[in-house]
Amino acid sequence: xxxxxxxxxxxxxxxxxxxxxxxxxxxxxxxxxxxxxxxxxxxxxxxxxxxxxxxxxxxxxxxxxxxxxxxxxxxxxxxxxxxxxxxxxxxxxxxxxxxxxxxxxxxxxxxxxxxxxxxxxxxxxxxxxxxxxxxxxxxxxxxxxxxxxxxxxxxxxxxxxxxxxxxxxxxxxxxxxxxxxxxxxxxxxxxxxxxxxxxxxxxxxxxxxxxxxxxxxxxxxxxxxxxxxxxxxxxxxxxxxxxxxxxxxxxxxxxxxxxxxxxxxxxxxxxxxxxxxxxxxxxxxxxxxxxxxxxxxxxxxxxxxxxxxxxxxxxxxxxxxxxxxxxxxxxxxx
Numbered sequence: 001x002x003x004x005x006x007x008x009x010x011x012x013x014x015x016x017x018x019x020x021x022x023x024x025x026x027x028x029x030x031x032x033x034x035x036x037x038x039x040x041x042x043x044x045x046x047x048x049x050x051x052x053x054x055x056x057x058x059x060x061x062x063x064x065x066x067x068x069x070x071x072x073x074x075x076x077x078x079x080x081x082x083x084x085x086x087x088x089x090x091x092x093x094x095x096x097x098x099x100x101x102x103x104x105x106x107x108x109x110x111x112x113x114x115x116x117x118x119x120x121x122x123x124x125x126x127x128x129x130x131x132x133x134x135x136x137x138x139x140x141x142x143x144x145x146x147x148x149x150x151x152x153x154x155x156x157x158x159x160x161x162x163x164x165x166x167x168x169x170x171x172x173x174x175x176x177x178x179x180x181x182x183x184x185x186x187x188x189x190x191x192x193x194x195x196x197x198x199x200x201x202x203x204x205x206x207x208x209x210x211x212x213x214x215x216x217x218x219x220x221x222x223x224x225x226x227x228x229x230x231x232x233x234x235x236x237x238x239x240x241x242x243x244x245x246x247x248x249x250x251x252x253x254x255x256x257x258x259x260x261x262x263x264x265x266x267x268x269x270x271x272x273x274x275x276x277x278x279x280x281x282x283x284x285x286x287x288x289x290x291x292x293x294x295x296x297x298x299x300x301x302x303x304x305x306x307x308x309x310x311x312x313x314x315x316x317x318x319x320x321x322x323x324x325x326x327x328x329x330x331x332x333x334x
Contacts, residue, residue: 002043010039061091062307063115063142065108067099067128071222071251072281073296077126077147080300088308093120097129100222108133115142122307127159128190143310145303149191150321156310158302158322160294162192162276163199165326166248169274169292170203172328173244178272182215182237182245184229184252193221196248196276215242219252226255233271234263241265244272244334250279253289257333272334278327287332294324 008015013032020027021036028036039045062085066074082092095111097103108130115123120142127148130136137144137154146157173181183200186193201211217232219225226247233241247253253275260267267273267287275282277293302324309315 002045004045007036007039007043007045010043011035058121059119060089061093061118061120063093063095063111063118063120063123064126065095065097065111065123065129066126067097067131069094069096071100072279073250073277074126076280076296077300080297081124081304084301084304090121093118095129099128099131100220105132109136112136112140116140122311124303124307127192131190143307145306147299147303149195151191153319153321156306156320156322158299158306158324159192160299160324160326162195163202165292166196166199166246166276167203168326168328169246169276170200171207172290172292172330173246173272173274173334174204174207174209176244176272176334178242178244179209180215180242180244181209181211182217182229182233182242182271183211184217184219184226184245184247184256186219186221186248186252188218190221193248200246200248219248221249221252223251223255223258226252226257227259228255230256230259230263230265234260234265241271244274247273247275250275250277250282250289250291254282254285257285257287257289267333274334278329290329290331290334292326292328294326298324 004015004018008018011018013036017028017032018036021033064078064081066078068074078094085092097107097111123142123144125144125146134150134152134154137146138152144155146155148157148159150157181204183197185197188194204211215237217229219229229252233245245256247256253273256273257267260271265271274290276291278291278295282289282291302322306320306322
């Protein structure tokens with residue numbers, strides 16, 4: 001078995017120098033580091049992660065908590081975070097709190113305890129994964145980044161301005177000539193769902209075309225509630241459909257499109273459909289959806305950058321809030 005001692009002997013340096021070359025490149029000259037890396041490659045040396053952890057006090061593991069691993073939005077975030085962390089030698093430990101399954105609070109509390117016990121180097125939490133437990137972050141004792149809105153400022157956070165993005169979609173639909181618009185909202189117990197609802201309805205009110213309460217349907221963010229919303233539209237308003245509908249999530253919009261198709265309602269001829277948020281799978285949906293928001297991967301990359309700033313000592317100030325720009329993509333559906 002190749003040891004650090006054999007690497008040191010091959011490179012003609014001390015074991016301490018090998019350790020510096022592999023873990024603290026700034027402490028050795030480029031020439032020395034090149035010799036060490038050459039010896040590592042020639043001998044096939046692989047550092048022992050347990051030994052490294054004992055020596056440095058770091059595990060090189062970042063815990064990532066998501067609310068619903070079955071929702072295509074979150075695997076896109078996981079992939080972007082795992083890729084960005086892997087590029088700098090950090091591993092990702094993924095926890096799914098299963099919010100739709102009704103076990104979010106119990107799982108989240110348990111996973112936070114596990115993250116502390118495993119002594120992970122940092123934690124990234126995706127919005128609803130910690131629903132109702134934001135206060136726990138104040139005493140977490142871990143370097144972390146929250147993806148979404150975090151009112152108590154317990155750690156760095158990154159997100160999109162839900163209100164302004166939804167407001168922009170409201171403006172867009174008004175500009176397209178729509179005045180009677182249905183709104184399929186997210187669950188009102190989520191703050192970001194309330195922000196999207198408020199922003200969209202403010203845009204319509206500002207244009208003199210406020211949302212008719214009879215055209216508001218509260219969904220779950222998931223595709224089955226999109227099916228339910230389509231049935232509700234046809235059964236309650238079939239004789240006089242609104243000219244457009246805005247769904248507060250892409251999955252609800254997909255369910256809406258599918259069920260409207262089955263109910264012989266054509267999009268966009270009979271009704272235009274728009275959605276909040278972008279997903280790569282939307283590229284294969286026809287008609288292609290008009291959306292507002294940002295790609296989940298952009299949030300994941302930004303979260304990793306903020307976490308690395310902390311872990312690598314580039315930033316030591318109070319918790320920061322970064323807002324990622326949103327984009328409105330006009331497609332065939334609206």
